[in-house]
Amino acid sequence: MADRRATHLNLRLRLLVLAVLGLLPAFAIILIDQFNTRSQSIADAEAYSLRMTEIVLGEVIRGMTGAATLMIGMRHSSELQDPDDCEQYLTGIRLDIPSLVDLAIANTRGTILCHSGASSLPAVAAGIDKLMNAATAEGLQVGTYTPTPGGAALPMAMAVPSLSGSETRYIYLNVILTELERLVESAVPGTTGATIVADREGTVLFRLPTGALKPGDRLPEALAALAQESEPATTRAPGGNGTMLIVGYRPVTGAPPIAVFFGLEENQVLAPLDRAALLNTLVACLGATLAVLLAWSVGRRWVEQPVERLSKAVWARRTGDKSARTNYEDDGTEFGRIGSSIDLLFDELDDREQGQALAEEQRDLNAREVQHRVKNLLAVIQVIAKQTFTGTADLPEVRAFEGRIAAIVRANTSLLAREGEAGDIAEIAATSLKPFVGANVERIKFAGPAMRVSPKVSMALSMALYELATNAVKYGALSVPGGQIHLSWSQEADRFRLIWRERHGPRVQNPDHAGFGTMMVKRVLAAETFGNVDLAFHEDGLEYILDCPLDRVVSPETVARS
Numbered sequence: 001m002a003d004r005r006a007t008h009l010n011l012r013l014r015l016l017v018l019a020v021l022g023l024l025p026a027f028a029i030i031l032i033d034q035f036n037t038r039s040q041s042i043a044d045a046e047a048y049s050l051r052m053t054e055i056v057l058g059e060v061i062r063g064m065t066g067a068a069t070l071m072i073g074m075r076h077s078s079e080l081q082d083p084d085d086c087e088q089y090l091t092g093i094r095l096d097i098p099s100l101v102d103l104a105i106a107n108t109r110g111t112i113l114c115h116s117g118a119s120s121l122p123a124v125a126a127g128i129d130k131l132m133n134a135a136t137a138e139g140l141q142v143g144t145y146t147p148t149p150g151g152a153a154l155p156m157a158m159a160v161p162s163l164s165g166s167e168t169r170y171i172y173l174n175v176i177l178t179e180l181e182r183l184v185e186s187a188v189p190g191t192t193g194a195t196i197v198a199d200r201e202g203t204v205l206f207r208l209p210t211g212a213l214k215p216g217d218r219l220p221e222a223l224a225a226l227a228q229e230s231e232p233a234t235t236r237a238p239g240g241n242g243t244m245l246i247v248g249y250r251p252v253t254g255a256p257p258i259a260v261f262f263g264l265e266e267n268q269v270l271a272p273l274d275r276a277a278l279l280n281t282l283v284a285c286l287g288a289t290l291a292v293l294l295a296w297s298v299g300r301r302w303v304e305q306p307v308e309r310l311s312k313a314v315w316a317r318r319t320g321d322k323s324a325r326t327n328y329e330d331d332g333t334e335f336g337r338i339g340s341s342i343d344l345l346f347d348e349l350d351d352r353e354q355g356q357a358l359a360e361e362q363r364d365l366n367a368r369e370v371q372h373r374v375k376n377l378l379a380v381i382q383v384i385a386k387q388t389f390t391g392t393a394d395l396p397e398v399r400a401f402e403g404r405i406a407a408i409v410r411a412n413t414s415l416l417a418r419e420g421e422a423g424d425i426a427e428i429a430a431t432s433l434k435p436f437v438g439a440n441v442e443r444i445k446f447a448g449p450a451m452r453v454s455p456k457v458s459m460a461l462s463m464a465l466y467e468l469a470t471n472a473v474k475y476g477a478l479s480v481p482g483g484q485i486h487l488s489w490s491q492e493a494d495r496f497r498l499i500w501r502e503r504h505g506p507r508v509q510n511p512d513h514a515g516f517g518t519m520m521v522k523r524v525l526a527a528e529t530f531g532n533v534d535l536a537f538h539e540d541g542l543e544y545i546l547d548c549p550l551d552r553v554v555s556p557e558t559v560a561r562s
Helices: 002-007 011-074 083-096 121-131 177-187 220-227 266-318 334-388 396-418 424-436 457-472 516-529 556-561
Strands: 100-108 112-117 144-146 150-159 170-174 194-198 206-208 233-238 244-250 261-264 443-446 483-493 493-502 533-537 541-551
Touching: 011 150, 011 170, 011 177, 011 194, 011 244, 011 261, 083 100, 083 177, 083 220, 100 121, 100 483, 112 121, 121 150, 121 170, 121 194, 150 177, 150 424, 170 424, 177 457, 177 483, 194 424, 206 493, 220 261, 233 483, 244 266, 261 266, 261 516, 334 396, 424 443, 424 493, 457 483, 457 493, 457 516, 516 533, 516 541
Parallel strands: 443 483
Antiparallel strands: 100 112, 100 170, 144 150, 150 170, 194 206, 194 261, 233 244, 244 261, 483 493, 493 541, 533 541
16 A cells, blocks of 8 residues: 555655655754753753852851951950940941841840840840850851841841950840842842742741742742752742742751752743744744755756656657657766657667568568469369269268358458458358358348458458358258347447357257367357357257457457447
């Protein structure tokens, strides 16, 4: 089935298919390149997100480091020893550093020695109590999101020994979150991603740029789980507007206990690639369209037209135009070689046909000469027979011999009269059966269309009908009064059919052996027509049927009319 479908594609369509198949690898390369580029862009975006978390965390640490430096420097101040001077000292520091919402000094029991700030003493005491157990001289302790009258703040504390080393004081301060937000914003100006900083309890400290999450809000469940991971990494997470985000994160497990998230919208990362991919696809489709159109045009000019030229030359030759040629020269191209070969073949056919025509003309001359000689020879044979069988002419064998000779003479005479032309079946039958009918013409019935047969078949048919009639006179329907013979012929599609049927004759028996007559009616006509002969001896009469190809019997003009 596949082979049959393939043969339905002409050369032009096959060239078009080859062009399309040739473009498939190009489109495959484009798709693979787009896939690799998208994968690389996502990997770059993940690396960028993770690097931005480092930058953000660095700015947060820088702000905390400033606070820690301030605390360490305060240990050298003598004003911390006097409560009145201490409070005035703290107030001066707050005026110099507006980002400090509260600043307080407490002893080891948690008692506030001095305080300056917007928060009440109980609120500051609660914050000190929460951090002082973890505050040491070796490090800074960072608290969690704390709302204050001065704004959202991040508490920090550090244990600072006195100059003499005899006692330890605790310095507590609340840093307004907007200061940390300002530091981060100045470090990452104009970034397209979103930054979220949260404390160790999963509370948002600030978000850049401002969005749905506000300071003091809880982290979404997915981000809260990432904040408790052990190592920094990247992941995918759903965004608030239904898009996917490429999120880089640093958990709170390190120091300081601050979680940092930086997210990029995947659509924004891939948007330039999608635009480039669309442009590349459009260019590729345009190129493919041009290639297909070019293949179609080239197929028409260099494939279909040459094939039509060859086909028209062959068709003209088949319809009888002996001058038809492709007029191609053997220029080394495929069509040039084919066309020149066809022209050479036509020249050879013309030479052969011319030679065959001359040979046939000579053969016809020879045949007519032979026919004249045969006619003369048969006449001589008749004369010799009459002289030889003088006194015995009434014997059946003598009459049969003379009848056969006469049938051959009549058939040859008819052929010579037409000079090799076709003969009408009805005329041949009438001529062959005339000696047996006499005045009783109604005993033999003819039925069939007007049809002319070739000269060779005319001779064989005449002799076969004579033998059938001879058999009918001796043994069949013509041997008794009332017997009849029906001779019919017909054309069925491309087959010719002739039937000799005897009726109302004597009872017929199958002969023990085949004589000369039987051999003639069965073999001679069958061999001349390439047909099949059926000779049946029915009880009510003999039946002879000839079935053969129509073109082996009738003349060309009869076939044309049919």
